[in-house]
Amino acid sequence: MDHDMPAGAHDAGGGLLGWLPSALALLSAAGAYLLLVRRARRRNPALGWSRWRTVSFQTGITLLGAALLPPVAPFAHHDFRGHMAQHMLIGMYAPLALVLAAPVTLLLRTLPASRGRQLTAVLHSPPARIVAHPVPALLLSTGSLAALYFTPLYDMVTGDPAAHWLLHAHFLLSGCLFAYVIAGPDPAPSRPGVRARLVLLGVAIAAHAVISQLIYGGFWVDIHAPIDQVQAGAEIMYYGGDIAELLLAAALVATWRPDRPRRPAPVPGDSAGTAFAPAVDRGRRSGQPCPRVLSRRTRV
Structure with missing residues (x-):
């Protein structure tokens, strides 16, 4: 750890005009979602659309705005604590809110039938099944943190505005992917059961804790920033990550629907015998005459 930030990190903001594209992009995304909600309600007034999902999407956009606009964004360009706060907002809190808004389901309700079938085919394609599996999602979201903070990659990336x-x-994207496969209400063809997802979520919590503790202790860390900033950033990652993952676990429990037990299929042609079997057994045990089973040809 050094006591200087990467060159170019101080002037990466570009003034107020530099934040204008981000603000316009976020406002466009929020407006597009509201237009899709309006179209979905017009197409099927009885089905409608959940207001909580709409609020969730707008909350996610607000969190992204807080991370990408002043005062957090300029602070993140010259202070590691701001970078870590920005990382928490962009990579953990905003993705959970956006995913709980069920954007894929909203698209399927508003797209034409042909486009909806195309989107469904993409979701069921082998590449999508591989990427949307919790293990690759965990590696992309959590595993990449080790490569970022334990190699020179962090200083290289933060020194280049495009990077x-x-x-x-x-x-x-990696945060949205992980939240989607763990607790998203949208359909996920390769999503495993609740127990497997809870195990993977526990692995993510442990990995975040280990990485943050290593950063705090300065082990294998390659970050050019003052030590107090690095340690404070590690604390933000530790406690902020725990809160975000607990919210993700709560979302998993809230969106979980237990499987209904399947009833055994009736034997063809034996519906009457199956219905009277308990009465026949009781009659045999008690010595009473068994109830008479009417055949299909018996007329009442």
């Missing part, structure tokens, strides 16, 4: 935006995109 820094690519890092933001990686945090957002």
